[in-house]
Amino acid sequence: MRCPIFSFCTDPDTLGQLQWFLCYFTTAKHAGLYVAVGTVLLLLAVTAPVALGFGFAGAVAARSSFLPLTLFGRGYIAIVRGVPDIAFFLFFIIALDQFLEWIRHSIKCPDWTDPIRQGNDFVVCQAAKLPLGTAPQWVHETYGFALAVFTFSIVFGAFAANVLFGAMQAVPHAQTETAAAYGMNPRQTFWRIVVPQMWVYALPGLGNLWMVLIKATPLLFLLGIEDIVYWARELGGIKTARFTDYPHGDWRMWYFLALLVFYLAFTKVSEVFLDRVMKRLTHGQATAGGEAQRKGMA
Amino acid sequence: MKNLVLTTAAIALSAGMAFAGSHSVVRMGTEGAYPPYNYIDDNGEVAGFERELGDELCARAELTCEWVTNDWDSIIPNLVSGNYDTIIAGMSITDERKEKIDFTTNYTQPDPSAYLAMSADVDVAGGVIAAQASTIQASYIAEMGATLLEFATPEETIAAVRNGEADAVLADAAYLGPIAAESADMVMLEQTVLIGGGVGMGIRKSDSELRDKFSAAINSMKADGSLNALIAKYEIGEPF
Numbered sequence: 001m002r003c004p005i006f007s008f009c010t011d012p013d014t015l016g017q018l019q020w021f022l023c024y025f026t027t028a029k030h031a032g033l034y035v036a037v038g039t040v041l042l043l044l045a046v047t048a049p050v051a052l053g054f055g056f057a058g059a060v061a062a063r064s065s066f067l068p069l070t071l072f073g074r075g076y077i078a079i080v081r082g083v084p085d086i087a088f089f090l091f092f093i094i095a096l097d098q099f100l101e102w103i104r105h106s107i108k109c110p111d112w113t114d115p116i117r118q119g120n121d122f123v124v125c126q127a128a129k130l131p132l133g134t135a136p137q138w139v140h141e142t143y144g145f146a147l148a149v150f151t152f153s154i155v156f157g158a159f160a161a162n163v164l165f166g167a168m169q170a171v172p173h174a175q176t177e178t179a180a181a182y183g184m185n186p187r188q189t190f191w192r193i194v195v196p197q198m199w200v201y202a203l204p205g206l207g208n209l210w211m212v213l214i215k216a217t218p219l220l221f222l223l224g225i226e227d228i229v230y231w232a233r234e235l236g237g238i239k240t241a242r243f244t245d246y247p248h249g250d251w252r253m254w255y256f257l258a259l260l261v262f263y264l265a266f267t268k269v270s271e272v273f274l275d276r277v278m279k280r281l282t283h284g285q286a287t288a289g290g291e292a293q294r295k296g297m298a
Numbered sequence: 299m300k301n302l303v304l305t306t307a308a309i310a311l312s313a314g315m316a317f318a319g320s321h322s323v324v325r326m327g328t329e330g331a332y333p334p335y336n337y338i339d340d341n342g343e344v345a346g347f348e349r350e351l352g353d354e355l356c357a358r359a360e361l362t363c364e365w366v367t368n369d370w371d372s373i374i375p376n377l378v379s380g381n382y383d384t385i386i387a388g389m390s391i392t393d394e395r396k397e398k399i400d401f402t403t404n405y406t407q408p409d410p411s412a413y414l415a416m417s418a419d420v421d422v423a424g425g426v427i428a429a430q431a432s433t434i435q436a437s438y439i440a441e442m443g444a445t446l447l448e449f450a451t452p453e454e455t456i457a458a459v460r461n462g463e464a465d466a467v468l469a470d471a472a473y474l475g476p477i478a479a480e481s482a483d484m485v486m487l488e489q490t491v492l493i494g495g496g497v498g499m500g501i502r503k504s505d506s507e508l509r510d511k512f513s514a515a516i517n518s519m520k521a522d523g524s525l526n527a528l529i530a531k532y533e534i535g536e537p538f
Contacts, residue, residue, distance in 0.1 A: 121504045123504050134322045238456060250460065
């Protein structure tokens with residue numbers, strides 16, 4: 001039994017309502033929920049830039065004049081966008097995990113003669129296990145989290161690639177032609193003219209993606225990570241007095257209501273932030289928005 | 299020279315044994331949502347009958363064990379793909395499951411399944427009965443011919459009866475007992491059904507060494523009465 005935070009929590013049955021809730025919300029089990037909120041925020045913080053990177057690379061590949069690269073870029077965008085998220089998540093995580101273990105297996109245990117697939121079982125030697133069977137639980141969790149970030153990034157990278165591809169095409173032709181006339185080579189034109197100007201066209205689409213990404217985080221639960229939806233369900237369920245100091249009825253509705261408020265507040269904050277970024281980016285651009293800003297200032 | 303050959307042989311042997319899959323840490327997979335078998339306690343740790351049993355079994359088999367929770371739905375696929383090494387989650391031994399995984403010897407007697415309903419005069423044969431998906435109870439209802447309503451967690455099956463979606467829920471009597479005791483509006487029906495062949499630990503088919511170790515540990519607990527003491531403590535069916 002761990003030390004409760006408040007000294008009066010040792011005997012919850014005798015407490016008044018306020019103190020009871022104070023104790024209830026500070027149990028070690030609730031800490032799991034608070035950690036899960038952090039997990040979700042961390043996932044977003046890591047996934048967003050990585051997915052943007054994947055997207056940028058995908059868009060550049062799709063625009064490339066080198067045919068295999070174009071095909072690869074377009075293939076990536078088309079395949080990932082076309083497959084339902086849930087199917088992709090379930091398939092990809094298992095396939096990726098087994099693929100990595102298979103590679104490690106072939107390197108580390110070349111003498112192994114048993115088949116890797118024995119009926120239903122996927123058996124690799126102990127040294128090839130990822131993470132190692134001996135690793136502590138947090139390594140397993142971190143590994144699962146890394147797989148999740150990677151999968152999220154691939155999925156959202158494909159959508160971002162499509163948005164960025166469109167945004168690059170949307171930069172007015174006159175701009176790139178002028179750059180060429182000034183003697184810039186294609187690489188210079190791309191980095192100095194297209195990239196700085198494309199963001200204003202990309203932002204509405206990227207902002208949209210960000211919103212979808214926020215709402216997609218409960219998919220973490222599918223990947224075996226104990227996210228906020230798992231804890232809300234677990235904590236909200238009926239608790240009988242035999243198994244807890246804090247018995248209560250079915251409170252799942254209240255926990256899910258709290259989740260709803262959390263997600264709504266989070267998307268609202270994002271919206272305000274994205275609006276500001278949009279204003280900054282529009283400034284001085286040869287678009288209707290930039291023109292309106294110029295007139296407003298004059 | 300003879301010495302050299304011997305040493306090499308000894309090294310090769312011991313290396314071979316280390317490879318043969320002696321688990322240095324055994325990961326125990328459970329659901330964590332099925333009291334009194336297994337649940338998450340106020341400290342956020344796995345607790346319950348199977349926690350105590352599993353820790354004792356690991357001590358007897360001289361294994362280091364670690365607890366992991368996993369959704370019931372994907373608990374067999376994740377064992378098979380090697381995310382953990384055992385299932386210890388109130389899983390009854392059935393022929394259907396034996397096609398995919400192996401079981402240790404059973405550590406509970408077949409626990410009678412019971413119905414929990416809002417009133418005692420529910421017609422279970424013709425009504426709508428809730429059960430957790432891919433459980434022995436779910437397949438029993440499907441075969442019996444009543445309308446089956448499946449849910450992913452045990453929790454949701456109870457909620458379905460409360461809000462009138464289902465007429466009754468069929469689950470292990472040990473799980474329903476504490477809930478019936480604390481909710482004045484719900485009653486356990488007199489009628490029970492005996493399904494399944496007792497609860498055992500699920501182990502990968504390729505892992506027969508681990509299965510035999512746990513079976514031996516379970517048998518030793520049966521022999522000295524400590525298993526019966528645990529069963530009585532958590533009120534899980536009949537003793538051995």
